[in-house]
Amino acid sequence: MGGKVTCTLGEIKNRADFIVYWGGNPAECHPRHFTKYTLTQKGKFVPNGRKDRTMVLVDIRETPSARAADIFLQIKPGKDFEILTTLRALVKGHRVNEASVAETGLSIEQLRDLADRMKQARFGVIFFGMGLSMTRGKHMNSAAVLMLAAELNAFTKFVTMPMRGHGNVTGSDMVMRWSTGYPFGVSLCRGYPRFNPGEFSTVDLLVRGDVDAALVLGADPGATMPQPGIDHLARIPTIVLDPKVTHTSRLARVHITTAATGISAPGTVYRMDEIPLPLRPALVSPYPTDEEVIRRIREAVAKKPAWAQRPAAMAPTN
Amino acid sequence: MSLNIVQHATCTFCGCVCDDIELHADAEKIVKTKHACSLGEAWFRNHTAERLYPEALVDGQPATLDTAIDTAADHLYKAHMPLVYGLSNITCEAQREAISLAELAGGVIDSHTSL
Ligand code: SF4
Numbered sequence: 001m002g003g004k005v006t007c008t009l010g011e012i013k014n015r016a017d018f019i020v021y022w023g024g025n026p027a028e029c030h031p032r033h034f035t036k037y038t039l040t041q042k043g044k045f046v047p048n049g050r051k052d053r054t055m056v057l058v059d060i061r062e063t064p065s066a067r068a069a070d071i072f073l074q075i076k077p078g079k080d081f082e083i084l085t086t087l088r089a090l091v092k093g094h095r096v097n098e099a100s101v102a103e104t105g106l107s108i109e110q111l112r113d114l115a116d117r118m119k120q121a122r123f124g125v126i127f128f129g130m131g132l133s134m135t136r137g138k139h140m141n142s143a144a145v146l147m148l149a150a151e152l153n154a155f156t157k158f159v160t161m162p163m164r165g166h167g168n169v170t171g172s173d174m175v176m177r178w179s180t181g182y183p184f185g186v187s188l189c190r191g192y193p194r195f196n197p198g199e200f201s202t203v204d205l206l207v208r209g210d211v212d213a214a215l216v217l218g219a220d221p222g223a224t225m226p227q228p229g230i231d232h233l234a235r236i237p238t239i240v241l242d243p244k245v246t247h248t249s250r251l252a253r254v255h256i257t258t259a260a261t262g263i264s265a266p267g268t269v270y271r272m273d274e275i276p277l278p279l280r281p282a283l284v285s286p287y288p289t290d291e292e293v294i295r296r297i298r299e300a301v302a303k304k305p306a307w308a309q310r311p312a313a314m315a316p317t318n
Numbered sequence: 319m320s321l322n323i324v325q326h327a328t329c330t331f332c333g334c335v336c337d338d339i340e341l342h343a344d345a346e347k348i349v350k351t352k353h354a355c356s357l358g359e360a361w362f363r364n365h366t367a368e369r370l371y372p373e374a375l376v377d378g379q380p381a382t383l384d385t386a387i388d389t390a391a392d393h394l395y396k397a398h399m400p401l402v403y404g405l406s407n408i409t410c411e412a413q414r415e416a417i418s419l420a421e422l423a424g425g426v427i428d429s430h431t432s433l
Pocket residue numbers: 030031032033329330331332333334335336353354355356357358359
């Protein structure tokens with residue numbers, strides 16, 4: 001299983017006539033998503049904007065986003081995977097067990113209707129949020145969405161896109177991917193990249209107490225991690241770069257104040273559809289940028305004797 | 319004082335990364351935003367160019383940037399398995415530097431994606 005059938009938000013704006021939001025609440029978390037990219041925009045092949053589009057919201061509770069939807073499907077918590085696989089079966093015309101459908105909170109008629117609408121769409125899209133990817137099933141749920149969309153391409157054009165949160169989290173996936181081959185959770189301890197979520201993911205590393213120093217860049221794990229992870233951050237030398245003195249700064253050995261990304265620091269960030277956009281900062285900060293401070297730390301480390309044979313390949317050259 | 323007006327500024331608060339924002343700023347603050355949503359507006363107003371914090375803290379005490387950088391480099395160099403974490407609120411250019419530093423220090427690098 002793998003591979004994501006996707007496109008840019010511009011294509012969705014111009015073409016999508018069937019839009020599903022699954023496990024997300026764009027009205028409150030991505031407030032301009034409807035108006036700038038999806039629902040209300042008039043597009044080249046959807047000239048009447050909202051009238052030409054159908055929106056479905058799938059979630060475990062009725063959020064303010066439900067008001068924008070034509071169809072709201074309230075599902076039982078933790079049943080996303082079952083629903084997605086049932087939809088895949090229905091799309092292909094397979095028989096499904098109606099008794100197990102009942103456990104999902106939806107009726108077989110509702111699912112049939114959704115599967116039919118998906119197949120009849122001219123251009124469909126499923127946006128999936130953390131309500132899908134962070135609950136029971138986790139990455140298997142994401143994989144099930146990707147599979148469903150991929151298989152719908154036997155009937156019509158269908159794409160998926162994760163609703164990414166924090167500003168440049170997409171950028172970190174992209175930069176890690178093109179420089180190490182993996183999107184996150186990469187160990188370079190042996191001098192070459194290894195990827196293993198669960199082993200090299202932050203929560204696990206901190207809770208197990210595996211790491212013996214931490215450099216925290218524009219994040220505040222001291223406010224969000226499970227307590228054993230926070231305890232470990234306080235035990236080891238932690239270094240924080242942030243525009244503000246954060247909870248993590250208070251338990252860190254070193255805090256360095258940096259300029260705020262996009263407000264007083266220039267650079268590039270990726271939108272959720274993996275389009276890089278330039279920043280246009282309006283202020284001049286009295287503090288250095290993250291980029292400059294990280295580079296200076298790297299240069300200071302590089303002056304020390306090498307711990308292992310040093311590959312020069314990955315150092316940025318400019 | 320006349321305001322500095324920036325057209326097509328980019329908001330990095332959420333994954334929409336709207337790049338059609340108009341910002342009106344004086345020397346220290348963004349005083350007006352156009353086209354941003356309420357979250358974006360709060361984000362732009364929440365960060366100023368004022369000197370509100372010491373440039374660096376080492377062991378809880380104000381320190382110079384140079385000292386802080388050297389101390390940070392020492393800690394990362396001495397560690398057997400340092401962790402570089404976060405990355406979602408910094409630029410791609412800074413992320414690239416961070417990966418290079420993680421490689422040099424022989425550490426692990428991870429972002430919010432793993433949560
Ligand atoms: S203006 Fe609002 S919707 Fe656009 S990026 Fe900023 S927070 Fe997100």
